[in-house]
Amino acid sequence: MSKAHVRRDMRKHSRRPVELPVLVSDAANKVKAAIRFESADVSPGGAFLCSDLLFEVGEILNLNIELPGRPIQARGRVVRVSRGSTPDQPPGMGIEFVDLSPADRAAVQAALD
Numbered sequence: 001m002s003k004a005h006v007r008r009d010m011r012k013h014s015r016r017p018v019e020l021p022v023l024v025s026d027a028a029n030k031v032k033a034a035i036r037f038e039s040a041d042v043s044p045g046g047a048f049l050c051s052d053l054l055f056e057v058g059e060i061l062n063l064n065i066e067l068p069g070r071p072i073q074a075r076g077r078v079v080r081v082s083r084g085s086t087p088d089q090p091p092g093m094g095i096e097f098v099d100l101s102p103a104d105r106a107a108v109q110a111a112l113d
Helices: 102-112
Strands: 021-026 035-043 046-050 060-067 070-082 092-099
Touching (some): 021 046, 035 102, 046 070, 060 092, 060 102, 070 102
Antiparallel strands (some): 070 092
């Protein structure tokens, strides 16, 4: 296999597969209302949101994530966009949390443990 086909995992936090509702709005307010996505996986450092509707890499998004028993708010940056259509690589966006309170980060970690 060529190096072009090998993807290195550069994440600081390991992610767990978990489907959670996430309301997303762009920080620049180009989209008038929040859009509902589903997460495919989440970690204290970010999430992958499944969707055919994709924001651009680098865009900053406001996220409301419905953890069991506790909604949290975060600001995230789109770091990866996947247009894939296979079960191994669904379409969606990799989001890195750039603003998440320590209490909310701890709540994410507790929900994943």
